[in-house]
Amino acid sequence: MRTSSNPSKQRGTAWESAIADYLREHHNPGVHRNVQMGARDIGDIDGYYLHALEAKAEKTITLADYIAQANREAIHAGALFGCAVVKRRMKGVADGYVVRDLRTDVRLLNRLRDMEDALKAAAPTAYALIDKQHREAA
Template sequence: MGRLDIGDVSGYYLHAAELKAEKTITLSDYIAQANREAVNAGQPFGCAVVKRRMKGVADGYVVRDVRTDARLMNRLRDMEEALKDADFDRWFDIDEEHREAA
């Protein structure tokens, strides 16, 4: 809490996560708060986890601004390329596993 808040939950990989369950949703406020808390927490990304009314948490939303999402996607691309270069077979197995899960 306070000026140097670091997010509502730890363990959301690479993120400061701001959890919200409110009647009125104000995404811009949530994202601004999450981004400030990511800086405070030393995490590269901030996000808001927004619970839908009358639904379980798993039916909620994870929200980032476009700038943050682009940085996350670029990191994912770069890490995948690095893994593919270092160990193609391992990359292939992981890629196949995630495609099947979708």
């Protein structure tokens, strides 16, 4: 494998790999890094449930650009939501910031609320067990 002589690209690749490793362990074992696709890019990480994920590890943080890119890539990927995972200086991957615009967050929370209400109505015992499990994990 050839290494890049561009330190910024190396940092970005390392950040993407760290995110993918973390998500494989804590979210979905099928998470993987995507191949760059240019103008029709589908995000840096695949397998983050319902999301196109854009990884950013830059010295200067430009949230508006990251969110616009994540939302555009969500459309390309056919994902419901876009988000950016932004590296927090001097911190590990678990302390990175997941960033999305309020419009996207409201859509996500409305979906979560509606799905929880549907599960609670259809299978109250299962809902109670899942709710307890997630409350204890927090």
